[in-house]
Amino acid sequence: MHMGKGSWKVGRANVANVVLSNEVDNSGFKIGVILDYKSRIGKEEITAMNMAIQDFYEYANNKPVLHIRDSGQDPVRITFSETKSGCYLMINDMIYILKNANLNAAIDLINETKVGVILGFRMCDDVAFVAELGRRANVPVLSFADTTSLGSSKRWPFLIQASPDQYKQMRAVASIIGTWEWRKVNIIYEDVSSARSGIFPHLIDALQEMGSHVEHFLPLPSLNLSLTEELENLKGEQCRVFIVHTSLPMANNLFKEAKKVGLMEKDSVWIITNGVTDHVDFANGSVISTMQGIIGVRTYFPQSTAKFIKFKSRFQHNFHQEYPKEVNTEPGIFALQAYDAVWMVALAMNKNVKATGETIDPEKSVSPLYGKGLLEEILSSRYVGLTGEFRFIEGALIPSRIFRVVNVIGKSYRELGYWSEGQGFSKSLTGATNISMKILGQVLWPGGPWSVPRGWAVPTSENPLTIGVPYNPISDRFFERFIYVGYGPGGKPSVTGYSIDVFSAVLGQMAYNIPYNFVPYNDTYDSLVEQVYSKKFDAAVGDIAIVAHRHKHVEFSHPWSDSGIQMMLFRKPIKSNRAWLFLEPFSKVMWSLTVAITIYNGVLVSLMERKNRPEFTDSASNNIGAAIWSAFATLFSLQGERLHTNFSRMTMVVWLFVAIVIIQSYTANLASILTIPHIPQKDITVEYLMTSNAKVGCDGRSFVVNYLQILGFKKENIVKYYSKSKYPPALRKGEISAAFLEVPYIRLLMAKYCKDFYVVGETFKVGGFGFVFPKGSPMVPDITQAVLEVQESGKLRDLEIALLKSSNCSDSDSDSNPYSLGFNSFWGLFLISFGTTTIAFVLHLLQCPKSSKGSVHASLEDDDTNIQAAIELVEDVPNNNPNILLAHECHEIVPYVAAIIEDDEHNHGDINTQVLHTVI
Template sequence: MEAYGFRRRAFLLICCMWVPMEVMGRTGNASSSSSKPNVVNVGALFTLNSVIGRSAKPAMAAAVDDVNSDSSVLAETKLNLVLHDTNCSGFLGTIEALQLMEKEVIAVIGPQSSGIAHVVSHVVNELHVPLLSFGATDSTLSALQYPYFLRTTESDYFQMYAIADLVEYYGWKEVIAIYVDDDYGRSGISVLGDALAKKRAKISFKAAFTPRAPRSDINDLLVGVNLMESRVYIVHVNPDSGLTIFSVAKHLGMMTNGYVWIATDWLPAVLDSSESVDPDTMDLLQGVVALRHHIPDSDVKRSFTSRWKNLRYKETSSFNTYALYAYDSVWLVARALDVFFNEGGNISFSNDPKLHDTNGSTLHLTALRTFDEGQKLLQILLAMNLTGLTGQIQFDSEKNLIHPAFDILNIGGTGSRRIGYWTNYSGLSFVAPEILYKKPPNTSASNQHLYSVIWPGETTNQPRGWVFPNNGKPLQIAVPYRASYKEFVTKDKGPPGARGYCIDVFEAAVNLLPYPVPRTYILYGNGLINPVYSNLVHDVAQNKYDAGVGDITIVTNRTKIVDFTQPYMESGLVIVAPVKKRDSSAWAFLRPFTWQMWCVTGAAFLFVGAVVWILEHRMNHEFRGPPSQQLMTIFWFSFSTMFFAHRENTVSTLGRLVLILWLFVVLIINSSYTASLTSILTVQQLTSRIEGIDSLISSTDPIG
């Protein structure tokens, strides 16, 4: 309520400062009419002598001519475009808006400036006149505070999310925003900060400069920016003065290898509307990545392009995308008026009781009259669905155009090339949005694709996006100051300030980097009690520290706020035992089995040999002979089965059964012996008396 009251008082103050021009004979809207008027006044409010204005003026004039020559639209009613120049001034723009309202316009197209749009929106809100802007991209203008404002171009909200997707695609984590310090610049960068935060990135510094800032101020700004760490610059400025940024950057050597420059739609607007390609200008922009409103290719667009050189009021040989949005804005008003009249709407104006002349006043405030059915026309505009030069024109619930899309351009040589598209439907892709809309949406990381970029310095190698700042500080690394298990990390009296296993691992990793990393270890805790590790992680997330090094456990809640390295040590319960050292000897082959096992194994061999002899010697001549021969047969048969080398055949059924079972046992014995002997000879043996929970309780070994 306080803000509303302040703006209302500001509006009345401007009214008091305004000296209205004498009203000449009106040929426009009557005060009241029961039938369709012959002429309907539509206002146009923007800066004529500007990059956007020079493209918009002939486009709007062409649109009015096309509407008036089309008998299927507003059959007996003609549009009259009332043009006023805002001169890039918020104050003059407000004065021009008040003078325009005096002409009893039923809609206003413009302004191009977001700052002027904020002020003019209060005027049209009071007089119930819809305001259609083809150039004011500030996302805050879509607020409920401005019910009569309708944007007929893409909002900066979507453009900033497109830039955030670009930053995420190339893996950068910090950017520097260079922007003009007005409503347009501040609001856009604010949205960019929110979009980057969702991508786990951020704006490390906001470099703002005043509108119409001199070159010396921009030079001082960029000198300071060049001393910082980030090398990714987002340039969000006005098209009429934006090239000065790159001219100064070129002079400072900031358009070389290692730098990244991303410009919003203002840069393509400048280049597309240029009379011819200026080699000096293009030399400033080599390697810059820029976003441009995506306009689908169509027959009507090609027809308009071929007509451009013959249009009246044309000042340039080419045009930018804002010309197409201005053209479509006129047609949108015409189509909405056609529906308005067909539904029985009348053009009538009435006096606003809140606007009256005081005693002795010569302001003639009664000349500002309210459009009686402005709300009805606004609702018709919001419900329109038509196809224009820019594609489908339809608004969503937040009064934004549906299907926002941008071309992503890479400037190089004497022009630019498209490296892909961005849509809020499927993110980054080198497939045209018109094709993507026919497929299910997919914004997964694996579906994000762009063609290669030639970066500043004429290199295709992706810049790292940061350097060590010349005036920067070393990394502030928090290390837990433990009271126990100081082998992991603890205080050190030496220069590093910390030592331990975790510090050794971190230092080894840093030493593998091809560049130096200045760092300072800061002890976290007092060393009397172990610090709370969750608090340390939270402080890192809040940028109190740049990183944390220590025996910090990776748990789910912590991974949501910080990034962890790959774990280099597993946590859990383990038994620490000394390595068992054994002296090598010629009898090492006996170690796999104990002497009891050797005795049992030998007895088993003899026993099986005796059993087989008992079952075979009566019917098998190989087990017969003198007693000494039969005894040798038992010994030989028993031990030869160890190597599956027995030669005696078994003929009895029971003998064969016993032999099969015994050979299976021999296989197990051989395998166990081989495995044990291999382990003894190749693996260090650990000795520990702890075999389970019972032995752990009964022992006196330390735990923990």
């Protein structure tokens, strides 16, 4: 038999078809139905469809005929070599050998019964081949399965999804997760294509919006391990939040095994989707007993409308008559969907016949024009049925936007409330809404407790956390105060330090105990973070900075240290020409002008006061010396010689003001030079370091290397150090101009070397130090809370003070402040003073031998004359009236006379002494 490309041919052998119709089909409205007779869903669908046919007949006086076939067992596909008989299907030159009741029934309905449309198919695997049959035969196929993943609207235009798309349900599940802030979830699903590629992408996106992510996917049934082994593996993980997206029979088996392995106890969370919850109404007691404490998302349909109440009453009556052994006669969502689908198809058939005017001959095949017209009528229909609005968009029924939230308790379940898209949770559809599920009230969780489960297993002594710590074997002892790794005789690591003290304080603040083991890791900090990301470590503790490129892959706790990067410089002492620093406050021109104006003012004032100054003699050298002395004495003392003329007083008033300004300016400028580090501004800016190609240092294992390149430093100008004790000698020797370190390191260095180094410039903000955990770790919120409590309690401050106290600034290599005032600052002045005094004394000694003889006689004669004048003056006092001038003259002469007497006491003896006493 030749089959051309694109053609299809159906052969049939040993096909058993069951026709559930006692009527002779004389109608052109033939509706094919394929369902499972034995299942509760199939029973509800048969009853509801028959009710829809009867109601439509009363509505339109036209009664379509249902041709119902049994879907039988689950589909099994076998290869052509495995069978010699059965059905085969040619699709795109590929032969598929079929041994499947659904496909056999579909072929019979299309080829033999000539139905205009086919309904049914709850299993997605059945839909693909039947949809291909419908496309070839121009027969619309309405599927109750979730066929989103099949790309039905483009690949199979005659395939229509007659059940609402459930991807909105995933947002409801994610909202439950977000309410209780569970960061990790496990997804257990039935291994069908729709669940894998249709529903879960929506769930993953919704979970990410809530800050959660999927830890594990567990397909059922698994071909690798048994269900018990798979659950044991999940038990070994930390996550205890499970989302179950399976059928009820599969879920029942799952919950039984989960209870055996201990996954249905305290701190576990189980959330089921409508694939299970929509069947709970007719589940038996043994099934319900395995589901205690489970939260479920259930398909919503209005139950208070008059239409539903009437339908429910009739359905219960009909269902009980047809299936008297069924205890529960309540209609479920499947009955309502079947009723609405049949009513809508019948309505579309009726409209299509009227629109096309085509008369259908039951003995002939349905024409392609009829099939395409019927498809368009179905897709364009708008109908408000028992499930709500019945309308199609892109070949699928509009998605549900409202879901019911239930909690399995006792022998049944309890309605908690509703979830609505865009509104959140509410106790009733007309009540207040909230994005948090807490508005729904108390929930009974697995294991019996009323408190909210943690959602993850606390590490035990049998399964402690593996925590990586940074280890640098060439690190210096000084900075090992942050974290130090030592090894005992048995090779067991011992980890101590400031970081470990903070971590211990944080764990002590938590409400539960966390066993852990430290594992030293000798590599870069980025590499250590990657080990946490790849889950080789459960966490990482140490002086690990929080930066953006790390935070993309892992989660950090709240920072437990101050954040930022600072620049540290060496305090260079001023050594060159230090002895002559006293000259630096004034420039050379200023010094010259000061000396010149001082001498000029002194000479002129001396000339104006010459007649009233006894120190001015006929000797020119003495007069010049007296003038200069008077000038400089005025400069350094505000109380100068007594002035007798108004002109000299006027000159000195101005000069004294100038002298005050000069002296105060000199003092202030000299003080700043001697006490403040004299460092040019360009040496302490980042911009200058970059433009001058200066070498800068940083930790070669940290993120600072890349950060400096981002700032603009050339790679060749960045010197990497792997021991932080290298910075002080490197800065002193000039190997680097500046060191860039994180704030905690800077503080520790400054605590030891505060006299040698200083911090300048801005603080470049980074995240500070934090503890590292995998993305979505459930421990992060608790750890962060504990860090905040440790900070607020003052414990963290106490640990930091203890760390800095261990490094005393007195231990600095510098014995004294290089800018303190000592001998080195003034030895130049001392040298000038000593030299001047020495030279003057030597000159005096050289001059004395030449004039000693003549000067003695001259001095004696001068002394006699002065004494006689003094005696006469004293003798005249009683005979004259005292006045101020006489007193002043006596005051001036007496010291002079006393000096002469002391100098030549042996020549004047008693007479001079008497005169002196008399005068005094």
